[in-house]
Structure formats: C-alpha cells, structure tokens
Amino acid sequence: MYLLNKSKKVMLAAICSTSIFGVTALAENDLVSNSSFNDALNNWQIEGDSTAASISNAWGYNDSSSLNYFSNQDYEVRTEQTITGLENGFYRLELYSSSSGGQEEHYVYANNGARTSIPVSDDFIKVILDFEVLNNEATIGIYSNGLPGTWSNYDEVSLQKKDTEYRMLKGGDLTMVNFIEDLGGVYFDEDGNARDVFHILAENGFNFARLRTHNNVGRDFLSQSSPRYYLPDGYQNTEDLLKSAKRTKDVGMAIEVTLNYSDWWPNAANQEIPADWREAIEGMSDKEAVDKLETLVYDYTKEVMQALADQGTTPEYISLGNEMQYGILYPYGNVVNFQNLARFLNAGYKAVKEVSTNTQVILHLDEAGDDDRYFYFFDECEKYGVNYDIIGSSYYPFWSEVTVEDVMPWFEMLGEKYQKKIVIMETGYKWYPVTADKKPGQLITNGPESHDASPQGQKEFLDELFNGIRNIENNWVIGDLYWDPVMINHEGVGWAMIRGAAEDGSQDMALNNVVSNTTLFDFEGKALPALKSFKDTSEGSTEGMISGIVYDEEGNILTDATVILTVGKEKVTRSTDKYGRFFLTNVESSKTSEVKVSKSGFKSVITAVDVLPSETTTIELSLEASSGIIPIVIGGIVLVLAVLGTIFVQLKKKK
Template sequence: MKNFRSVFVILFLFALCVGIHAQQRLLGGDISLLPSYEKAGTIYRNEKGKAIKPLEYFKEQSWNAIRVRLFVDPSKASAEHKGEGVCQDLDYVTKFGQQIKKEGYQFMLDFHYSDTWADPGKQFMPERWKNVDVASLPDSIYEYTKNSLEVMVKAGASPDLIQVGNEITNGMLWPVAKVDPLGMENWDLLVKLLESGAKACREICPKAKIIIHTEQAGEWNKTKTYYNHLRELDYDVIGLSYYPMWHKAVGVLAATLDSLAVDFPDKEVMIVETAAYYSHENDQWAKSADEHSEFYPITTEGQRIFTHELVAELRRHANVTGLFWWFPEENACGNNVTEGWINRGLFDNHTGKVLPAMKEFSLFVQPL
C-alpha cells in the first residue's frame, strides 16, 4: 500500500507539473505589419467567411503572445525593403505595443539593430552608427536599447520578452561584428554588444525574459558552438527560427531540441519564427510553383500538414516554451500594403479567409 501511495503521489505531481508547463507555453505570431493592414482597411475573415478583428480572433485561437520587430530608423531603408514591410520605428512599435498589452497579450519585442531587415544574409550597420568608433559601439547599443525601452515602459507598452538581435548566427553590425559560428573572429566584440543590450534590458525591464535568436536549427554543430560562446552572457531563452524549406526536416529540429536540453539545461527554447508556403503566386523569389516542396506540398493542405507535424513534435519537448508564426497577418485582399506576396501567412491573400493551419497551430498550448 505504501508503495502504491508513493507511485500515486509521483504520478500526481508529474501530471500537475505537465499541466502547469502547458499553461506557461506561449503561442503567437510576429504580426508587425498588422497596423498597416488595418490602416488600409483590410478585412480578415474566419473559416466561415465572417469578418473578424484579428487581435480578438487570435485570442479565440489560444494565442497569448505577440511579437513585433523594431528598426533603428526604417526611413533609411531602401524602397525595395519598405515595399516588403520595413516601417516599424519606435513610435509605430510603442503604439502597437500599447494595444497588445491592453488586449492582455504578452509582448515580445524584437530589436533588429539595423535600419532594415536583419537576417543571416544581412546585418547592416544603422546609418547613425556608421561613424562611431568600434570601441564605442557597445555603448551605442546600450543607450539605444535603454532609451527605446524607457519610451515603451513610460507609454504602458513594457515588453515581457526581448530579443537582443534578430537571427544573429552570423553576428550583427556588419562588418565589424560579423562572425562565423564555427570561426573565431570578432566574437569578443559581438559578445560585448550582446552584453550591452542585455544590460539595458535588465535595468529597464527587469522582469522581461531576454532572448538570443539564431537561425541554424538544422545545424546542431553551429548552434552548439554559437551558444557555447555565450556561456557567460546574461540571457534566458534560446530563440530559433525554423522553416522547413531552409532548416531541414522536423526530425532534424527534434534532434537539435534534444541536444539543447542536454547541453543548455538552464535555458528555455522558443521557436520565435516559423512558417510554410501555401502558394507561390505573385512571389518574386519563387522560380517554380513547386519550389521548396521537398517535405510538404506548396498547398494549403501542405501548410496544414507541416503545422500539424511541427506542433506534435514540439509538444514532446519540455524545454520548448514558445511558438511564433512569422507574418501570419499577410492578407493582400483589397490592399497593396506590400509590393509582392510571400504566401506563408495564415490568411488567404485572395479572400482574407483564415487557412486550415491556424487550428493546427493552436494545439501547441493545449494540455498534454
């Protein structure tokens, strides 16, 4: 009887912990362009075709967090990048952040530390820092991060999670802090930049979780080596981008997540960007209608299957505490907010109607 009671208590505590863990998971999307779509009068529709208010509808789909990017001075971005949605300056993000917090979401702020897109292929130095001495760049990062957060906190738009950089596997503020994850050059400067950004976050938003975001989820050696360089850095979450067309099969991601749990057991892991194509219509980068179809068809059903398999896998990993879709708000129906289509959102670009992947996505936060 005594052994039976012990087993019962253990199982009860395990179930309790699992339930608590499920409740703590974050689900949402990077909807940085939503204010622009709403300003253009864009209509979003549910699966029955009824018009909806996106922030209200996302809550119905179990979302509890919203991610928004911040550029240093997007007015300096190229016309091409502005046409792709680069417009999020401090005023834009502060006003949107106020709305996000008012609606009861957790707010993830994504510092790009550039005037335009920051990703594996480009981490351009902002215009305002091009003539700053390299030794002073950590101070520039600190002051900019601190000042931006002070504005948001004062306005009632305090972030709950903060990315210090966006997809920075290859460093930031190129060329001076450009790194190779398997190389040795410029790491001292990159770490100093990240330390300065993290310090400002801790001072102004002490309760916020700090995220370091990379995009090599399909390359364990690069991911491990990268975060090994940051062993002394003060941060909370390993943030990963995972797109099946660039980062290999879901099973490869699963192996990376297992390895992160072993090598970095004190860090939460969040998939801060994911998405999959449902079409290549009006897509300026696609060379054919079936490009990137190695794992999933380029159809709405293919997108749904991907989402189902990704969510099912992520729910098996206790260290994964967040999942965010990138650009789910894309909806070209009745507007010209962007100059081309990406077709990886969760709404149909022709009708504005929600796609089947949305329901699969919501299962991430359901009790295990």
C-alpha cells in the same frame, strides 16, 4: 477493411456491442482504467455517433487492441473517462495515436478546455497534453469531427502527476498589421466576418506575438546593400512598435520584441549599422567606433524598453538582433570579432535588465538543425561571457532541410548542451504552391516535409510541430512564433519599397509579397484551417473570453461605444472598433461578469454574461436611442439625433 500504416498492416474493425459507463476511482498504480482498451470500452463513455467508435482487435501500439474511429459518413464522436480522487496539481496525459488526417477537428482533451490536435501518422506516435487539476478530478477524452473515410486509432492512455507547469507559447509575427490595415487590408474570421486581426488570433489560441522594430525607416534611410530599397515610413519603428504592443496586451498576449539594430532587414548577409549610428562613428578609429557603438546599443535598447514599460506593455521576451548567427553591426560586431560582439550584446542585456529583470533576453540564429552554426556561436558566447536567457531559432523545413521528426531531438540536445530554454522564433509552411501573383515565394518548397502545400497540409504540419514540441524531454522548447501569419495579399503590401525616379516618392512601389502563400489567412484575407492548430493546442484555463458587436435599432454597427466589463471589483474598459466590435480576454469564469455598453445619444445596456473556461462568449447588443431622439448612423458615426427602439441582447457560446 482498409490499410492503416506504412507496413501495410490490415485492420478489421469490430463494433463493440456493450460498454460500461461511469466514473473511475483512483487506482493504486494506474490512474487510467482500461488504458489499452483490452477490456473493450469498459470505463469509457461514448458521446455522439457511437457507431463511429469501435474496438480494433487486430492492431494496437503494444498489443492487438486499440480504440478506432471510422465511418463512411460524416461523424462526430468523443470517448471520455472521469478519474476521481486525484491530488490537485499539474498532470500530463499521454497516449499513442495513428490517424489518416483530413478530419475537420481532431484532438485529445482534458479539464478546463485543455486540448491538443492529433497529428497525421500511419504509425502510432505519442501525443501529449499538459493540464491542471483543481477539483481533485480529471475528465480526459478523445474528440473527432471526421469526414467520410477518415480514421484514427488510440492506445496506451496514461496520466502522470508533474512537479512543474508547462504552458506552450504559440503565436506569430504581427509587426505588419498596422501597415496592412492602413493600406486597406481587411481580415476575416472563419465565418467571413471582418474583424480586428488581433481579436481573431487571440480567439484562436494565439498567446504570443513577435513585434520587430528598426532604428530608422522611410525613403531617406535606404539599404546600403540595395541602395534603392527602404522600409515604409512610419512603420516598423518605435512608434509603430508601441502601438502594436498596446494592441497585443489588450488581447492578453505575451510580447516578444526584436530589436533589429538596423534600418534594413537584418540577416546573415546584412547587418547594416543604422544611418545615424554610422554618422556618429564616422572618422573614428576601430576602438573608438566599438566603444561608441556599445554605448549606442545600450542607450537605444534602454530607450525602447523604457517606452514599452511606461505604457504598461513591458515585453516578456526581447531579442537582441535577428538571425544574428554571424553577428550584428557589421563589420565591428561580426563573429570574427566576437569580443566586440560580446560587448554589444552585453550592453543590450544590461539595458533590458535595468528596466525589467523579468524580461528574458533571446539570441536568435537561423537554420535549426545546423550543429556547427549553433555550437560555434554559443561556445563563443560562453568563452566571452555573453549574458542571455533564451536560445532563439528559425525553423523552416525548406531552409533547414530537416523534418519535424528529425529536428525535435536536435532541439532537445541543444537545450541539454547549453542548459537554456528555446523559442522557435520563425517557422512557416506553404498553404498554396505559389503566391497570389503566381510566383514561387520565399519558400520555394516545403522541404522534406510530406504534408501538401494546401490549407489542410499547412494545418497538419503545425499539428505535427506542436505535438513534437510537447514531446521534447524537459520541455526545452517553450514556444513557437509563426512567420509571417498576417502579411496577406493586398495592393501595396510587399517585403520592402523601391525608390522611383520622382523625388516626391510618387513613383515608389512595393516589392513582391513573398509570403502571401504561407500566411494564416488566404488570398482574400479569410482565416485558414491552420488557426485551429493554435486553438486546439491549449493547457486549459479557468478564464474565458467575450466577443461582442453593438448595433443601433436599424442594424447599423456602432463604433466608439464604451464597453465596461465588471468582474467582482475589477473593471476593464474598451471601445467598439471600426467594425462595431469589442473583445475581452482573461475573464474569470467562476465569477459573475457584467458588461455595460454606452454611447452618446443612446440608452446604456447592462447585461450579465456567463463565461465558460477556455471558451468565447459572443454578445450581440442593440442600443435604443435616448428619449425623444432618433440617431442616424452612417458607418458607425452618429450624425443626426431624433425615437426609441428596444434593447436586444443575445448570448452565444463559441468553443
């Protein structure tokens, strides 16, 4: 006997002694048979630790029956039903659940790897999963990998056909990766393997990356408001953006580019005009300055967009400014001069669309939940004819002072009011109370949210957030970007640089890393449980991924080996990275895949690969030396050549 909900209801679990397994035919009015578990476990099949699954006859959503998972020991169990005779198309699976939390993994699932994590809640809440039916049947179910004492209940399972597809964009800001890696920062997957962070994130469900760019960076471009501060030279500029965009597209993610229109961090307090633009308008009248800035916005926006398009990385989304609820390019583009701001934004919009009509333009404001802020800004946009496609919003429980439960109806209202889809451009949650250097960090608390400042609490927050997004009527929110998922604790990593006394920059230092305790990696750079929230939020796919590592006969990794994936007549070429690894995405599971790995001084290896929908197939390959020579490898580089070894191929499936 144990407590289940806020109203202190007590539930006695009774183990059901019999169940009927099998396939459910399409019913006339209800696609799911025994959807409320009033008929025990009939038409449901249990796999795994069947003693952990039972029927509660004392507590349910609308009645007294529900499916219950619980055990005093570790348990792994799934309960599923296959429904046949369906019309192909898009479907929505809904059920009501309550859960203690604390499970290792816990989700609702359907065809082709579609699944969504189940949030923590004492009371029953609606959980939603969208997926596609391609073969006239659906297998739906509930999976839990639970620790001793963890529990969950499920009721009112339903399945409805939809007219349109919904695929949630979920990811984060990856702008800082190049900088951190060049400083020596290393990212590790959940098993402790050093890997390319883009690979780790894509394998864990990231399909969306935000990449910010400034006009000018380096110690010659100091902040006007903080004259000794600057952004690191060579990073967060157009060249760095292009490099990151290529890495993003190589792992199959959609791109959101933020044009900051500044040399410094832009936000409500600071929207500084770039140094070269200030020079260009020096001595001009206000009218002349606005005319010139309008042209500069257009030219710069088009230049960046064209550079991205030319290298095959046209962004799906682009934000004109960052948290610009009070405007951009102060003082000329301040909202008190909204007619000027409208000209700047329309110039940027025009430039974007001239390069790519498919790229969606975002206007990004902070503090989701603030009616006055959003109504004023977007009413003025309507008044002055500002062109845009998407509303962007920052949502942090700390800054916004609003819970997930309260902010979701607000997003629905906002979408309805302006008839625009919404992207949550920033969100974050503490997984540790203080930063690596024992400071409070950017998020002093987690606001009104009740989840702990712990790795599990961070995951539970994201589970609740993602399910909340799915519950919004008409899917007004199309995606969420975490900030900052990758700005890990490492020497030299901070939110800016401060200029020292020495002219050569030798005394310059990095300012504090204020987000090391809100990243998706711990202080040592290892993946946190929160990444499972992204992985376990998926509408499913007929495609899978291949993750591989290449060794020589002595077990040394081989870098710069050429990897060619052939699927049908299509070929994709990659090279092994500094970890000896390669990563291939969007591999069609229904077709035979072949991977060929070659490197100078070694015999090539060709192997067939079986790829499953929404899963990662891992490959370990050992290359033997070319006849009569042995490669001596240090750090993946072939130094000396001289015997033969054997070819070793091992395939693994990783869900």
